[in-house]
Amino acid sequence: MDIARAGVEPIVVKFYRQYMQQINELSHPPGSLLITPDVQSCLYKYFFDESQNAFLPPPRYQVKVLRHIILEIEKSMKDPEEDQVSDQLYEHLGYLSAIPSQDQAEEAQQLHVQSYYPPLPFDEHGIQPILIKEARNLLSRGNNVGLRTWEAALHLGWYLFKQSPELVRGKNILELGAGTGFLSILCAGLKAASVLATDGLGLVCESLQANVDLNLQNNTLGDAKGPDVLQLDWTDQPAIEQLIEDARKSNTSYDLVIGADITYHPDILRPLAELLSIIKDNFPNVAILISATIRSDTFSRFTAICQDEFKLKVIEHTVVIPDGLRYSGFFHSVATPIKIVSLERA
Structure with missing residues (x-):
């Protein structure tokens, strides 16, 4: 419509x-x-x-x-x-x-399709939203965090769409902790050369694949190819080695790695930093963008591990969200601060 x-x-x-x-x-x-x-x-x-x-x-x-x-x-x-x-x-x-x-707690667990309209002019015709079937009001508990789109993903989506689309167009993209697939589907729609959406949980990957299929079936990506989906555990070294080997065999050099709200648990901070370091070593020109809502000290702990243990320099990026009618899509609150950083080899 x-x-x-x-x-x-x-x-x-x-x-x-x-x-x-x-x-x-x-x-x-x-x-x-x-x-x-x-x-x-x-x-x-x-x-x-x-x-x-x-x-x-x-x-x-x-x-x-x-x-x-x-x-x-x-x-x-x-x-x-x-x-x-x-x-x-x-x-x-x-x-x-x-x-x-229905009981509100039960209803919060149910999946419904959300339509995420990109921030384009209000009088522009033919704009297709990204369709994501998710539990939008789901509270974060255990393994369900990948079943809704979080604010940090929308924040990074705004940044890629409005401020830095050149990071995506024609590039090979790898998303870590892709969750609902919002960012990966967005990158596919922005004409990335390829997108690989990964998550560590099988249930989340099934939901992610369903969202990719939903967008392909409803032609929201136009003639763009949908993301591929892969289950990837950040502590599984053979799986990580296979990821690198598969990229080499297909002559794919990753240009951009993205992750949104993937630094929320203390136990995964070092494995994530190590994985990013491995990717940077194998693809020296890759750009790495991490977006996080700052709810605790885990993000600062993550960046400290990146810098101190893996010699990755952390650079913070400014994201400009306009007021009023200039704010036209990917709506999200920034009442809780959201940071986007890039990681470069020091």
């Missing part, structure tokens, strides 16, 4: 992109805009009509958004004869309200 073709105001397009990504803090259009019949018709078609959109948010999220829309419209009414909420919106609220509610 391409809402840009509906000719609505940019704030409505932004609202739609945020809604399809199912973020919590939405940029709601003003009631003076929502009250117009054409906008209400557009809202129903693009936001709530499942016959028009196969990947709508789950009912609980729709209800929350629709109630706010109706409230804003009602607050803006000045002439009861002229100003009204459309029957379609009222009827859909009634339909959603009749759906039995």
Whole structure:
């Protein structure tokens, strides 16, 4: 669904992109805009009509958004004869309200498709979102961290898409701890020569492959080849050696290694740093970008290991997230600091 073709105001397009990504803090259009019949018709078609959109948010999220829309419209009414909420919106609220509610904890574990629109102009037609089936409100517990897209991945996605696309286009990419596959799928869409998405858990790799297939089936990558998926344990030396050997046999020299929110557990910091050092030794020109949300001291411990034990220089990169209508996709909070660093041989 391409809402840009509906000719609505940019704030409505932004609202739609945020809604399809199912973020919590939405940029709601003003009631003076929502009250117009054409906008209400557009809202129903693009936001709530499942016959028009196969990947709508789950009912609980729709209800929350629709109630706010109706409230804003009602607050803006000045002439009861002229100003009204459309029957379609009222009827859909009634339909959603009749759906039995689920336990919130159980619902948080369920997988739903999120649509991540890239940060492109609101009036540009034909923009395809990255589709990721995930548990968006999942709390981090044990082996499930790879089943949702975390803020550090969106932060690095913004950086690659808006600030440094030349690092991806035509390059061979390796992602470590790929999780849902958001970044790998993004790199494929940015016309990388090849993308290998790796994760250490079989369950996560199955979900990752399903997301690659979902995007290929829905033509979100155009004529680009989807990422390959490989299970890779950072402590498995034979598997790491095989990764290097396979690259050599296929005449693949990795140009970029990426990882997002992969430094959260103390036990994996040294194996990760050692793996990155091995990759750098075998592919001296490779760029390495690591993105991390700073929730504890594990990231500083990781960078210290890189510098002190493996002689890797750490360089921090500045990411500029604009305000207002200039912020047009890959929405994420930076209330908790997120850092992106590159690792170079000292």
